[in-house]
Amino acid sequence: xxxxxxxxxxxxxxxxxxxxxxGRTLNVLxxxxxxxxxxLESDETCYVDYEDLDGNVHPNLSHYPFIVxxxxxxxxxxxxxxxxxxxxxxxxDFTSSMIEGGSAEQQQRTKEIKEEDLEYLxxxxxxxxxxxxxxxKKFSLYK
Numbered sequence: 001x002x003x004x005x006x007x008x009x010x011x012x013x014x015x016x017x018x019x020x021x022x023g024r025t026l027n028v029l030x031x032x033x034x035x036x037x038x039x040l041e042s043d044e045t046c047y048v049d050y051e052d053l054d055g056n057v058h059p060n061l062s063h064y065p066f067i068v069x070x071x072x073x074x075x076x077x078x079x080x081x082x083x084x085x086x087x088x089x090x091x092x093d094f095t096s097s098m099i100e101g102g103s104a105e106q107q108q109r110t111k112e113i114k115e116e117d118l119e120y121l122x123x124x125x126x127x128x129x130x131x132x133x134x135x136x137k138k139f140s141l142y143k
Contacts, residue, residue, distance in 0.1 A: 004063055005046055011129050012036070012066040013136050015080050016122040017073070024121075028094045029068070032124035035092035040126060064126075069139035076139075077120035083135040089127045095120055 014029055037045075046063035071077050077093070084091040096119040097110040110118070125132055 004048070007063055007065065009129060010045070010064045010127065011132060012062065012064060012124065012126050013069060013132050014066070014122060014124040015069045015071050015077060015136060015139055016142060017077065017120070018070040018142075019073070020121060024099075028122045029124075031098075032092045032094055032122050033066075036090065036124045036126055039090045039092070045126070068142040069136060070142040071139060074118070074120040077123050078118075080123045080125075080135065081120065084123065084125050087131065089125055089131070091123055091125045093120060093124075094122045 012033075014032055016025055016028060020028065047060045048063050050058040050061065052058070071080070081091065081093050083089075095110065095113075097113055098106045100106070101109070125136075
């Protein structure tokens with residue numbers, strides 16, 4: 001296992017609105033995670049397989065931590081998004097306009113809303129631990 005990179009150097013961080021019910025929260029987190037992983041190059045992250053005593057493989061789990069934090073409101077999520085964008089950090093975000101209907105309907109609805117009027121429900125980031133901590137340390141762990 002010594003060939004693995006230092007897992008404390010990078011991380012995934014999701015910051016989610018605390019105003020959602022559990023089902024919506026999990027849905028938003030799922031969309032954010034899949035979208036962000038699609039942006040990452042194979043050399044940016046590291047996935048590992050776990051094998052149990054019976055030889056069953058539990059595949060493709062992130063070597064790097066995935067931290068889930070909570071935000072009080074959309075404006076705090078907007079600031080996280082703005083910070084990630086300005087620093088060139090890879091991220092995904094999810095807004096309330098992306099909830100009802102299929103993707104085409106959601107895209108059209110989002111296109112009709114000014115950014116300042118979007119209600120952010122979550123932002124997911126991947127990057128260097130210390131850089132991400134600079135602007136996410138004020139958020140509490142999601143429990």
